[in-house]
Structures are given as C-alpha cells and as structure tokens.
Amino acid sequence: MTRFLFVVPPLVGHTNPLVGVADELTRRGHRVAWAGYPDQIRRLAGEDTEVFETQMPDAGLTRGPKLTGPAAFQFLWEEFFFPLAGLMAPGVDAAVREFGPDVIVSDQHAVAGALVAERHGIPYVTSVTTSAELTDPLSSMPKVEAWLQGLFRSLREQFGDPEHSTDPRYSPHGIVAFTGRALLGDTPLPNDHVQLVGPAIAPRAAQSGFPFAELDPQRRKVLVTLGTANVDAGERFLGEAVTALDGLRETVQGIVVDPGGLLAERPGGIPSSVLVREYVPQLDLLPHLDAVVCHGGHNTVCESLYHGVPLVLAPIRDDQPIVSGQVVDAGAGIRVRFNRVDAPRLAKAIESVLDPSEGYKAAAEAAAGSFRSAGGVTAAADHLDSVAARTANVQAAG
C-alpha cells in the first residue's frame, strides 16, 4: 500500500483528470488524499474524499475577454499561480506532516506541491493537464523564460530546497501528462520521464439531469462550450453562436452551455431551435455529438477528439491558442477569432467541420484512435505505481 497526496489548484480542468486516477489507485489498494480547496475537490471527486485544506485566493481566476496574449500570461503567473503557491504551501506542508505520503502528485501549476515535496525529500510526480506546457512555448522568448524562473527561485527559497535547481513544472521523478501525440506531433518532451496517457475518461459525479430525449435524431448535434474557467468572457461569442446555430436549424441542433446566464439578456431571447443549458454532462453527451465549438481548453479538446468529434476553436488565452494550433495542425478543427468572429463566419466553420468531404471528421477519428491506445487512467496509475515501487526499493536498499 502506497500513500499518495494529490496537490491541485482550485481549477476544475486541473482536478478532473486526477479524479479517475485517484479512484483507480484506491481500487488497487492504495490510499489517496488531496490538498487544496476542499469544497471543489469533494464536488468533483466525491463527498467522502479525504482533503487537507490549504489557503486559497479570495477570488477565483476571473479575467475579462480583453485580457489575452502575453498580458494574460503575465497576469496568470504573477497574480494567480505565484501567490497561489505561497498561499497553498503551509497547508501542503501540514498535510505532508499529518498524512505522511510516500509519493506526492502535484499539478504542474500548483507549484507548492513540487517545492514542499522537494523540501521533505519525498518523490513527486507532475500532473500535466495541457499539451501546451510540454512544448516549451517560451523557447523563443528567453527573457520571459528568465522572468518565470525568477518567480520559481523566489518560491523555492521560501518553500522548497534551494539546493535544487530543476524546473518545478517538470518533476525529475516522473510526469503524467493527460495528452498525447495526436496533439503534440513529434515535439520533443521536457525529460525522459514523461508518460503520455491521453485524456482521463472516467465516470464523473452526476450533477444534474440533461434532457437526452430532446436530442433530435434527424439533425446533426453541435455543442458550444467555453469550459469552466471563462464564464465572464463569453457574452458576445455565445450570442453569435446562438445566431449561427439558429441559422443552421434545418440540419443542426445546437446545444449551448451558458453557466454564467450570459444569454439571459440576449435581444430577442433564445430561439426555440437552440437548447441552452447552464451545465451539460459533457462526457455523456459527447457520443451523441457531431461537432464541438469551444475555446480550445485542453480537456474539452481531448474529450472531443477521444470521441472522434471535430472542433471549431475560438481560443481566448493561456494555453488555448497553442492547443488550438495543435488541433488545426492535426487537421481535426478550424480556428476562429474569439473576440471577432461573427455568426456567418462561425456558421461557415461549423458547416465545414460537419462536412465529411473536408476531412475534419476523419482526422478527429484518427486522433481518437491514438488517444484510446494511450491508456488513460490505467496508464497513469501504472506510472504512479512504478514511481512508488522505485522509491520503496531505493529506501529498502539504502
């Protein structure tokens, strides 16, 4: 039996892939506890999940639609991940002392997990939930990379082991990446310990019913979603999407996810041809879908491709432009501009990905094959098992 401590930021997309892995490890007789934001972790992983609370920022990660590009990158690290590490570190440290983990699994962006692990001399595995952060996006901007490493250095002095110099986003002990070659192409990986397991497709806690009976077998089904972290940015885009879908209503049934209720103010209301929901059970819905229009969030992209569903991508910021570019390179989607695209252009993109003769569907099917063979949560659990076994051997020998 191995004791694993999972350290995650308060972000759904970073937590969801690990939920299935935690279940699989528990099934194998290991013990898993989490450190982070208890309400969110229990909502995603189940009410009886063992969670050590850490401090969290007062506000979530909210940014308007215009904060994009390198300014969004600066904000994300300087105003969110960097202070988050400082807030979380004492709680992670307390969790380590109380729970006594053999291995720590730390999300790539919950830097506190990596640094506290290294201070205690506990092996840690990085959990990577985006293909973008494996491609060294800053290689062409050395001064920006140096700035980021400066942030890591100051965190390491406070919470880590200053004798170490590895990048806390890439553990030397092992990396589990919930992505695959379908997106990465032949990009070189940051070190030799990366396990590409593909998306973690595992049952999730049911949250609300979806009217599956309302799905029309005569029409193609198209889902529009901007994920869980962009609720505040989507009003204009969702409005254009509803107009585009209404225009295609003869052949297309549109389903629009609107968690922020942004469409309530839409002039003219919501046309009856389009289904608008606050929440959808995305994994249950995907087998019914013919196309997904999204922001290029890594989880939505991978889950769609896993089901062979082609994409229209409107990246907003962060890793989304890179992930979207990878989908376009794979031939499985079309990129549009989030802040500019209008209903006619969006409708044209949707029609293109739905048209089998244009090849997007075939490319999405190819990506599905590649992802399905990557192993998912089982491969992730195998990798964690092997890191734990290696550690135990070293301790037994030493």
Next chain:
Amino acid sequence: MTTDATGFATAKSPLGTDAGAVLADIAGMLRELLEEYGLDDAEITRETTFHEDLELESIDLVALSGTLREHYGNRVNFAEFVADLELDQIIELTVGQLVDHVVASLRATEAS
C-alpha cells in the same frame, strides 16, 4: 549597390528600405495573416499594437516571422528581435517597432 542590381527583389514588389515602404509591406502581411481569422478591416499604423489591437498570439508571431523571412530573406531576423524583449516590451510591441527593426536590418546588410 542597390537591391535591384543584386537581384534580391521579389516578383511581388521591389524591396524598399524606407520606413513607409516597409510599413506598407508589413501591413500587407498582417492583413493576409488576419484575414484567415476574420479581421480584414483592421487599420494598421505604426502605433498599432500586436496584442491589444490585432489580438495576435505568440503562435501568430511565429507565422509572421516565417512570412518576413520569405519576403526579406535572412537579412531580417524577427525571432532574434523578439528574443531580446522583456515580457512588458512584448505586451506593448507595436508595428512601428517592427518596421524600425526591419529598416535597420536592411540598411545594415546594404552597408556591409
């Protein structure tokens, strides 16, 4: 020695080394890049910023870097130019700064 005499000129347009001609060239490249995404009406001046005004991402800058190389050959190294910038400078980067860099690069190779 002029660029015409060395045969560097492309079929599309002779390579001007004055700032006005370079601005027109770069604005043309940017319009072509942006048209794919539905931003074909953008006014492009020296003061236009890449990120806030044109909403270009770093991967778009990589594409622009390729277009610049096609147009000017090895005399203009945009990647090197970007590599020398701090994050704040990248955020504020304007078309005028790129124009000045291209003009300086072209003049430097002409002089040598």
